[in-house]
Amino acid sequence: MPVFRPAPPAKVVVGTGQGGCRSSLISAGELARVTAYVTTGNFDEIWSNNAVAQRNLAFLTLLVASGIRQGEARQLKVSDVDLATCEMRIERRHDDPADPRIIEPNAKTYDRIIPFGASVAQVLEDYILGAGSDAAEKHGSSFIFLSHDNRTQGTPISGRTAENIVSELGQHLGVDGLTPHHLRHGWMQNLADWAAATGIDAAEFERFANNQGGWSYVSKMAAEYRGDHLTEAAFKAGLIVQGDRS
Secondary structure (H helix, E strand, C coil): CCCCCCCCCCCEEEECCCCCCCEEEECHHHHHHHHHHHHHCCHHHCCCCHHHHHHHHHHHHHHHHHCCCHHHHHCCEHHHEECCCCEEEECCCCCCCCCCCCCCCCCCCCCEEEECCHHHHHHHHHHHHCHHHHHHHHHCCCECCECCCCCCCCCECCHHHHHHHHHHHHHHHCCCCCCHHHHHHHHHHHHHHHHHHCCCCHHHHHHHHHHHHCCCCCCCHHHHHHHHHHHHHHHHHHHHHHHHHC
16 A cells, blocks of 8 residues: 655745735744744844834734734724723724724724633733823824834824734744734634644534634635645644554
């Protein structure tokens, strides 16, 4: 009987999600290292401005822990987050009169409620009641993630700023080309790992993942992530078979 020897998937191809077919190669190990640093790292090593470091910690923690899109995070208002119940509302807000940005961020798909853990709530609370509150007073902004630049202080951050935050984290860790979409991809892969470990079947995984990812219930996006996970699982199984028969 022939031995199963699939080519090793050394890198995971992840699109940036910013339009077009642009993509970069980030390994699962690198994504795990990024997540670990967001959880335990010292952000003052990257950003010397304490207010900026506090905001970026809150922003990156939310992306890593919830899998929401960077545009969805940028449109969040303080009133959308319930720190007591550890839940946030993602809503579609086209032409929001409270948003001064020329290019407004928005939820790309469906409104939904996203749960998060107590540690995430603490990080958000520290920023919202700390540096975020000081910046919000400048323009009376209702948004969570604000600029701390002298010229634009108190205005909601742009898409470019969001991209730069993630890119600068990647540069600090030696992970070139890191984007917010990579963090979303890593979150979905972790969800697929959890589903496999707990015996959740494909249909139930797709239903839950589509809801949390903001896709329609008939979307095949979650299935694509699960397919990536199954490919990796098959490769690992193949290595075990090779070891048994060598």
